[in-house]
Amino acid sequence: MMPTLRDVLAMPSFRSASVEVVTGDLDAVVRWVHSSEVYEMGGLLAGGEVLLTSGLGLHGRTAEQLVAYVDQLADAGCVALAMEIGRSFFDVPPELIDTARRRDVAFLALHSVVPFERMVEDFHDLLVRRKLGSTRSSEAIWQELLSPVMFGQGMAVLLDAVARLAGCAAELVDTDGRVVERSRIAVPSSETDRVVTEVRVQAGVAGRVVLLGRGTARRTAVAHRAAAAVALELGRHPGVGQRPSLAQAIVTDLVTGALASAGDLRKRLTDIGWTPGESQHVLVAAVDVDHKVPVQELLPPVREAVHEVLGPCVSGVAGSQVVVLAHGWQRAEPQRLRAAFVEVYDAVLAGAGDLAVAVRTLAVAAPVVDLAEVGAAVAQAREVVQIARRFGTRTGVLLTRDVGVQRLLAAGPAAALAAFVSEQLGPLIDHDRETSGDLVRTLDAFVSHGASKARTATALGIRRQSLYARLARVERLLGISLDDAAQVSCLSVALVAWRMRTGLDLQAAFDRKPA
Structure with a gap:
């Protein structure tokens, strides 16, 4: 239906x-x-x-x-x-x-x-869930396996569900027989018996689901449905290719929130030979990639750049971003953090060749020491990427502190944000909409240039007398004084909120040329 x-x-x-x-x-x-x-x-x-x-x-x-x-x-x-x-x-x-x-x-x-x-x-996912749910609605096995895929809980959680249903351990192996991911729950495991089913995707065989137990009718049914569910889960990350690595599995589970335990994360990082030192910060970053370029193609240059500057790292893709975990320091001052990732960013551009034009913002989360906080740091770095897109930033390095106001505004209710913008800027927006005026753009330039009238006039390309007249009109419409620092602070925050809501550069937002 x-x-x-x-x-x-x-x-x-x-x-x-x-x-x-x-x-x-x-x-x-x-x-x-x-x-x-x-x-x-x-x-x-x-x-x-x-x-x-x-x-x-x-x-x-x-x-x-x-x-x-x-x-x-x-x-x-x-x-x-x-x-x-x-x-x-x-x-x-x-x-x-x-x-x-x-x-x-x-x-x-x-x-x-x-x-x-x-x-x-989202709509595509909704159609997939409805199609599969309608054809398999009578099969409790399929419904239980579909749930982790629907809610984006990651491959490890999916294999845990397979193991529970099969009553034995479950593994996903690649086409070369190497283990990509395995179940983590305590269930029996056979040393010799196996139930194996191929995982097929559009491009061909992507690997196999292996149940470590004696073959039974139930396990065969679980294996076939598990292979379909794993194929769907792999389809959620098309840039990863046919053989996701253990590092990619870690990144995927961190992104989906399926890996929150410090102990589990430490064990899985140790399994791939990457363990944070005691009292040493973990640095988390996300590199945004133009959606027109397969994000997987930027994974090697990003990984190599981070390795060159910060040493061995864990990297994987999530959506249109490359996510990396790197070794930090015992003291992670903002200046040192920024300098390191500016160096990483430059190295990415140098190593990406013709693909450098697809590299956008490099977002850096606040460094963490507790491994239980790494998942939140991954979410924070990806949030900075989203804010950068909405705020109009397309390139360069952004620390969380650089978009602190934007993050604070994004965390609030949308209705409250809209009401705040209307309260602070409503009369100016109405004026410019009705008259094709430039008061919002003028106010934005004034705030952006530290309330310097000389620099504002130069930036707008107008005479000072014209600027003075515009600013006087702003003060009359809003009923405020631009000499009042508190009022200017409120207006500055409202301008940021307006830009976040529209995703537009305020210096061009009121260009009323006919289509």
Whole structure:
């Protein structure tokens, strides 16, 4: 059974987007989730889609063109139009809402920025779960094995489930017979008996599931379903290739939260010959890679660069990022940490060759000593990558302290953040939206240049007298004094929040050129 719009809105990525259902039928059946900024998208749809857009292709269109856009989507059978608010439009054009209501197309306003790619991936996962669940719903074995894959708990947790169901130890071996991962729970294990099933993916055989026990009908059934579940789990990491390493398995389990115990992590790190020293910090970083380049291709140059600067490391891929664990020092001062990873970053660019253009931000988590905190550090580094994307930073080294304000804002409720931006900047945003003005951009430049009027005027390319007039207008509209440091601090934080919500550079956000 295909999901409904209500099911789609319940997915994590859509919940994170602070969706407002302006109009529409939540029980409408959804066939696919798609994103596009193409104005003529109606002719390219097949029906049953939720269409995601930032409104870029609609910016500057006439009222008649906006009506025609929704009419074309409705003619194609589009179920819902979901638009980010705060990028191209600060408010939903009434023509879109009225036409959507008239044509029975749901209209969704997205008030928080969530990568469209994540929404599409979530929907794909939802379809896979429904398809497998409907065909295997009577099989308790399959349901139990599917659960770790659905919730992203990692290969080790999946093999633990296999071992429980089979009543014997379970291993995943690669095509050369080397053990990639094994179950960790205490169950019997045979020295000689084996039940072996091939793991097949689209590219061919990726390895084998091995049950260390005598062959029985139940174990054979478990092995066949385990092979399918392992193939699905491998499919969650397409960049890893057919033979994930033990280091990759560790990174995957840290990312998914399946490896939280300091003892388990120490044992698995020791198994691959990498053990942190006593009282020595562990350094965790994530290198963001352009999605157009297979992230696996950047794994070797990143690993080699870290090894060159910090010594042996543990590395693997997670999504479009390369995650690394490296040996630190007993004292990990911010200056030393930054200098080391700037050197790593330069070495990555030098070693990546033509792929250097795909290397984006290198995010560094706060160093940790307790191995139980490594998983949180991995999550922290990946969070910095996401904030960098939203904040418009595309290259260079970022420590957690560099985006402290952004991390604090991201941790709060989206509604509260929107209310704060409206309170602090609402009159300026309204002014610039209605007049194609430059007051928000002027205020941002003023704050960014330390309240120096001379540097602000130079940055904006205007005369000082013009700047003075703009700043006086800002003060009148907001009812504040820009000589008040506390007021300027609030405005500075609000500008950061606005940039995070929109993902745009404030210096270009109010460019009102026709599409």
